[in-house]
Amino acid sequence: EAGVVQSPRYKIIEKKQPVAFWCNPISGHNTLYWYLQNLGQGPELLIRYENEEAVDDSQLPKDRFSAERLKGVDSTLKIQPAELGDSAVYLCASSPGIAGEVGELFFGEGSRLTVL
Amino acid sequence: QQPVQSPQAVILREGEDAVINCSSSKALYSVHWYRQKHGEAPVFLMILLKGGEQKGHEKISASFNEKKQQSSLYLTASQLSYSGTYFCGTENPAGNKLTFGGGTRVLVKP
Numbered sequence: 619e620a621g622v623v624q625s626p627r628y629k630i631i632e633k634k635q636p637v638a639f640w641c642n643p644i645s646g647h648n649t650l651y652w653y654l655q656n657l658g659q660g661p662e663l664l665i666r667y668e669n670e671e672a673v674d675d676s677q678l679p680k681d682r683f684s685a686e687r688l689k690g691v692d693s694t695l696k697i698q699p700a701e702l703g704d705s706a707v708y709l710c711a712s713s714p715g716i717a718g719e720v721g722e723l724f725f726g727e728g729s730r731l732t733v734l
Numbered sequence: 735q736q737p738v739q740s741p742q743a744v745i746l747r748e749g750e751d752a753v754i755n756c757s758s759s760k761a762l763y764s765v766h767w768y769r770q771k772h773g774e775a776p777v778f779l780m781i782l783l784k785g786g787e788q789k790g791h792e793k794i795s796a797s798f799n800e801k802k803q804q805s806s807l808y809l810t811a812s813q814l815s816y817s818g819t820y821f822c823g824t825e826n827p828a829g830n831k832l833t834f835g836g837g838t839r840v841l842v843k844p
Contacts (some may be wrong), residue, residue, distance in 0.1 A: 621775075622775075658836075658837070659836055659837065660736070660821050660834035660835050660836050660837050661776065661821070661834050662834070663831070663832070663833070666830075666831075673830075674830070674831065709775070709776070719763070719764065719825070720764075720766070720823075720825050720830065720831070720832045721781075722766075722778045722781065723766075723768075723776075723778065723832070724778070725775035725776045725777070726775055727774060727775045728775065
């Protein structure tokens with residue numbers, strides 16, 4: 619069975635440019651997460667989806683970040699405009715979505731963003 | 735609030751043991767452990783639930799002290815493949831949020 623697929627793996631852009639990351643979760647997984655991981659640090663939650671609904675976006679910087687999960691499957695995370703401090707790895711994860719608990723997360727390999 | 739992991743890094747010889755600690759200032763529903771190798775995705779190791787139930791599929795073991803809001807991961811008779819960064823994730827009592835610690839880098843040498 620295919621795992622969580624993310625693209626692109628690497629992206630280099632100039633500051634103020636827009637960028638988008640795509641995630642295809644494991645088939646049947648209702649819950650999808652976007653995490654940000656800075657070098658040498660643990661993943662930090664940006665947004666969590668239950669099916670197509672964003673149930674926790676409290677840590678998403680909404681002035682420049684946006685996300686969507688169409689039809690409760692694939693998801694896109696966008697940054698516009700990008701700033702130097704946005705350089706990081708953006709991880710997507712999915713889980714079966716067991717009621718009342720987070721459960722095991724299945725992570726993609728991440729999209730590494732470098733903003734120049 | 736992010737859980738605190740210690741030590742930040744540890745170097746072992748193959749066959750040696752190590753303990754990684756994770757502590758939280760808030761009440762916990764469960765503790766999760768993940769391992770991430772350089773340039774790769776974090777991989778699930780285990781979940782420790784309130785009440786002592788443990789779910790995992792690795793030979794690496796762990797404990798969860800609910801009262802002290804702490805968990806420890808035990809690397810016993812370490813193998814070269816144990817090298818990587820270990821993250822604990824603490825789940826809030828509502829069971830809907832996982833917050834990761836800063837990680838512990840483990841290097842196992844031959």
